[in-house]
Amino acid sequence: MTVDVLFPFYGDVALMKQAVHSVLRQSYRDFKMTVIDDGYPDSSIRGWFDSLGDDRISYERNDDNLGANGNFRKVLARATNELVVVMGSDDVMLPNYLQWLVDRADEYPGASIFQPGVVVIDEHGNSVNGLVDAVKSIYRPRGSGVRVLTGERLAVSLLRGDWLYFPSLGWRAETITNIGFREGYEVVLDLALALDVAMRGGSLLVDSQLAFMYRRHMSSYSSVRAVSGLRFDEERRFFENISAEMADKGWIHAARVARLHLSSRLHAASLLPATVRHGNRDGARHLLRHLVK
Structure with a gap:
């Protein structure tokens, strides 16, 4: 089963390269990575992707900056396979991530969204646990192993506190492409999508197995908008x-x-x-x- 790794990019180039290399280091090798650069001002990026020499990776640069919502909507239209990941361009997949996703999708055919265990890192790669992530841990469902939430129970859980780490989520393609990202939202587009899934009868699988590193730093888009x-x-x-x-x-x-x-x-x-x-x-x-x- 081929997994679509969708990669909307605008930001730190060095961190972006780390994110791409983390995909290339996956133990599960059957993936297609689609990179859409939202016009980041660095002319060397296309050449770097060409130098990788990996035909599983395609790179496209927008002529005009579409913003987070527009670029996410554009990259989502490129999905062609059964499983989809919309990865952050500064995050890190642990080597087992894609294998974890394929295994859980096979074991739980009724699940629509898949949340693995996540460790939070800063811009230097150090593990951190600030206030936001401490609060997420409070709202995250109790227990260990695999748990599945659906319906109003899922909606209430996320509305109390959005404990998801969106770039780490795996999706059934039919779920995420049929619903898509709501227009008009730049920061909460991920929570909106998860709630739309809940309202349409979809389910979320949450697993304690560690498979992803989520990067939190003050120069990120959501952090800048929070401070403002x-x-x-x-x-x-x-x-x-x-x-x-x-x-x-x-x-x-x-x-x-x-x-x-x-x-x-x-x-x-x-x-x-x-x-x-x-x-x-x-x-x-x-x-x-x-x-x-």
Whole structure:
């Protein structure tokens, strides 16, 4: 079974190369990697991919910058196989990742999304466990081994606190391509997609087996938007919309959790002192609005 590794890129070139090499080091060799460069200003990138000499990898550069949502939607249209990974361009697959995904997909044919065990690293590759990841561990389903969540239970679990690591997720292609990424979201597009899967009857498999390294650093897109406060403007709009959708579906508990979005408010509160201390008035204003609305 060939796995589509979709690789939307814009960012640190050195970290991108580490991510690509981690795919090439997979013990499971049957994959197709599709790289779409969203116009990153480095003319050497195409030549580097050509130098790899691996016909499993294709590289394409956008003439115009599409932004995160646009580029994710474009790369998703390139999926042609049964299993899909939309990998972050600065993350690292452990050598067992693709084998893990293929095995779990075979063992659990009813599962739509696959979440392996993840270790979080910083820009230097050191293991870290900051506040965000400590909170994720609180909301992650209890237990070890394989667990499968579906329906409103899955939606409530993710709305209480998004404990997924999106770049590490494996997907049934028919699930992710039929639903796709919602337009208008740059930061919460991953949570929106997972909730759309839940609302359409799909299931999420979570496994404690370690298979992926997720990179968290302050220059990442989501981190920059968090400090500016713009992330939370988007989150608040999303939670208002998804709460209404959950209510229409009759998922009253999920709708209430979305309306409250407590973990999102707490995240904003945790950033407020540093934002004020650095004199970022616009950022502080966005964060305060998120806390009270």
